[in-house]
Amino acid sequence: MAVSSNIVVRIEDLHKRYGNEEVLKGVSFTVRQGEALAIIGPSGTGKSTLLRCINRLTEPDRGRIWLEDTEITSPQTDINAIRQQIGFVFQDFNLFAHLTALDNVRLGLLKVKRLSKREATERAMQELARVGLAEHAEKYPAQLSGGQQQRVSIARALAMDPKLMLFDEPTSALDPELIGEVLQVMQDLAEEGMTMVVVTHEMGFARSVCDEVIFMEKGVIVEQGPPQQVFVNPKQPRTRQFLGKISELYGGT
Amino acid sequence: MLEKLRLVWESLPLLLQGAIVTLELTVSLLLVGLVLGVLVALGQVYGPRPLAMLMSAYERFFRAMPILVLLIVVNFGLAFVANTYQWDWLRLPTFAVAVLVFGLHSSAYQSQIFRGAIQAIKPGQLLAARALGMTRLQAIRYITLPQALRLAIPGWSNEYSGVLKDTSFAFAIGVTELARQGWQIATRTREMFLIFITVALIYLVLTYLGTWLLELVERRVSVPGLAGQRREEHGRVI
Ligand SMILES: Nc1ncnc2c1ncn2[C@@H]1O[C@H](COP(=O)(O)OP(=O)(O)O)[C@@H](O)[C@H]1O
Ligand SMILES: [Mg+2]
DSSP states (O other): OOOOSOEEEEEEEEEEEETTEEEEEEEEEEEETTOEEEEEOOTTSSHHHHHHHHTTSSOOSEEEEEETTEETTSTTSOHHHHHTTEEEEOTTOOOOTTSOHHHHHHHHHHHTSOOOHHHHHHHHHHHHHHTTOGGGTTOOGGGSOHHHHHHHHHHHHHTTOOSEEEEESTTTTSOHHHHHHHHHHHHHHHHTTOOEEEEOSOHHHHHHHOSEEEEEETTEEEEEEOHIIIIISOSSHHHHHHHHHHHHHHOOO | OHHHHHHHHHHHHHHHHHHHHHHHHHHHHHHHHHHHHHHHHHHHHHSOHHHHHHHHHHHHHHHHSOHHHHHHHHHHHHHHHHHHHTOGGGOOOHHHHHHHHHHHHHHHHHHHHHHHHHHTSOHHHHHHHHHTTOOHHHHIIIIIHHHHHHHHHHHHHHHHHHHHHHGGGGGGGTOOOHHHHHHHHHHHHTOHHHHHHHHHHHHHHHHHHHHHHHHHHHHHTOOTTSTTSHHHHHHHHO
16 A cells, blocks of 8 residues: 555546536545545535546536646546546446446457457456456356446456546445455455545445545535544544444444 | 139249338338437437437427328429439339338337337446447447347337338339239239238238247347346246
């Protein structure tokens, strides 16, 4: 978990509004190379919107975002070139239903990166092995458990060689007994030095794996700091209340 | 009795010739309708509002037109324009006119089939495709179309048996398809009932063969969790 001083993502004063509802009200933070950042907070707070703004699956209204030296939010930026460098893992996996696990991982390599079939297959198999699913390569999403599907979706993102991985509640759609296998893959990634931003309700993971925690509520960052500070000694009463409620809901962390 | 059977036997070559024209017409119009229908459906689901509205108007217009009326209007309309302006290139063979008119008409129905199929795909998959860096067109090509085409096969099979019968209207503009062959033989031999029973049987066989073939295709391209298995899955539940 060697966190260097190189900044991978910088977000400045991000705003987003849906109709009358201001979902993001000026969010700013940076993520350094090798850092694992957890974002926690009640639902409806704008966490998913924030993640989607980072690769512009959602267009922000105002504010700027950089990936290393490239401004993602600049109109001149080729957004498809940026997205290749940012892995995105969705809450409900979003695997391509008509493709096997192997083809799910291979598609981006073939059609976006334009690798040869042999190279793409080799790389895809590597990534499937990395998430422990090499022997399930020929299965279709419907033949895999939720945990396995989510691991395929992580492999699909990793295969693109991203500089940054975004996880949007990657375990929230899973049965409790399947959460562990996905968190394990994410922990391994963090330990290998992947830069990642993880929206999660898994406080144990945020606390033991992440280097930094952001507590967000109603479109603003309420508190930010290392897990020791946010979890053990929160400065803001709202953070304390939220953590209390979460441990009631999910059991102690 | 034997005499009647012999008449049927002797009419068969001509009737089968007609059946081939009917099949050619059916396959061509389905392909024209497929291409247009997919485009219309894509416009309706993914297009900007004005395009979606235009596509819906197109769909409604062709579904409102009786096919026979459309055939006659277009056939004579084209001939009229061709004569008036001396545009020889517009003098299309009646077969081509029939393919065009039936194709447009069928595209309106097919667009409904494809729209349903496209809308059955979870939009999250497109989001995932875009997140990998695919363009809109790549996402449509590699994610939407392969799934929508599979999901559309049962509806498409329906459309096949529907238009197969409709092609008999091409009779009205002089395409010598199965029904017109039958009519010519029947008036010559005065065996209206006998000949048209034979014609009916041929339609039945064509319908059966076509839907059987499409079922084979459906099974061939089926993917676990997607179309093809769904009937069995439903069967298991109820
Ligand atoms: N595409 C959208 N259109 C309209 N409202 C949206 C859209 N996406 C999210 N919202 C609204 O924005 C708010 C924040 O949503 P979201 O970012 O998903 O929160 P979180 O991920 O923290 O639960 C919610 O009130 C939600 O209803
Ligand atoms: Mg969310």
